[in-house]
Amino acid sequence: MRNPHHGAGAILNKAGIIAVAGAITGIASLVCGAVPAISAPAPVPTEIPVAMLVDVSSGQTLYARETERRFMPASVVKVMTAYTAFRLIHEGKLNPATPLVISQELEDEWSGEGSTMFLLAGERPTVGQLLLGATTVSGNDACVALAIAATGSVDNWLVLMNENAKELGMRNTHFGSANGYPDEGHTFTSAQDLAKLGQAITSRYPDLYRRYFGHRQLTWRKLTQANHEPLTGRVAGADGMKTGFTNEAGYTLLGSGERDGRRLVLVLAGAPTASLRDDTARKFLEWGFSDFQRYPLIGSGVVIGNAMVQEGSTNKVRLRTPAPVAASVPQGMQPQVQFQILYQGPIRAPIMQGDEIARLRVTIAGMDPYEVPLEAAESVPAANLWQRVRNGLVGLFG
Incomplete structure (x- = not known):
């Protein structure tokens, strides 16, 4: 001690x-x-059981509710997939320009399964395009293709994801999936752990974060899909991250923004509807920026x-x-x-x-x-x- x-x-x-x-x-x-200290109450309704707002610039937690409670993150897992790829790129072990040939097996298993980039066998997306597919349109197929491109198999990729979680001190987290697809509870996390991940990806790899997060849409093979992340372009300074949903865990979000030299990271989990999560996220982030000042x-x-x-x-x-x-x-x-x-x-x-x-x-x-x-x-x-x-x-x- x-x-x-x-x-x-x-x-x-x-x-x-x-x-x-x-x-x-x-x-x-x-x-x-x-x-x-007097500020307006945090605009987080009781219907959302898990919430956290961290000021990365100072290290402070501005708001916390059930931050160690475990839940299934669903597609928010893709932030760790991006973090793992960013680390490999930073270490020179992965090149965004490297193409990968999509196999028939990958197309059969993942193309069109849940959120998808609709990858087809024989196509040759680059690592960078797969990253954009994961972060912008939440492509389950893009995440699996990226895992295979980087390490040869999804199992090898999961080893890296869990090693990264351990190094970041994510004590209530385990990854059993590269894309957050339901896996019978093998994948779980907490708000505290997701906030650590959000802090790490924005502070350790800021250029890669700006390059691959915060895009409002992605076009692949003449198919344009929108990004459902509710902050970017709606709150001044907001610049991205991911939403997630499962029937068991409800609607989840890991988001971030930077304004006037202050970087905030927020987590919401267990929201009963997407609209409540999205509206709360925008008000929550704005509250963190507007009601507080850097001292x-x-x-x-x-x-x-x-x-x-x-x-x-x-x-x-x-x-x-x-x-x-x-x-x-x-x-x-x-x-x-x-x-x-x-x-x-x-x-x-x-x-x-x-x-x-x-x-x-x-x-x-x-x-x-x-x-x-x-x-x-x-x-x-x-x-x-x-x-x-x-x-x-x-x-x-x-």
């Missing part, structure tokens, strides 16, 4: 952090003409405290922010903020400059706390014999 060690106090005025004070123990309270707290590269080091050339290492720390707060609010440094310690050397070794917990009055990473401000090599003796004496006698 992570324990709080010595943190750093900071002086905050209306312009944000202006100085970093000496080290103190525990929590440093930052007060700046604090005003209680800067700490700049990038600011040293805010120390962490204890074990078996290092020195017994402590400075901690700094790798990126600006900000909060999303209700419009017009000047927040009361508390900071707390958390880490598993003492941290064993060697430590490289830039290693992420601690977390900064940010608590704003009236809102859920959230955490951002802290990194080592300098390298700490392993101690030599003399340094180990010295550190031992310091530990004994203070």
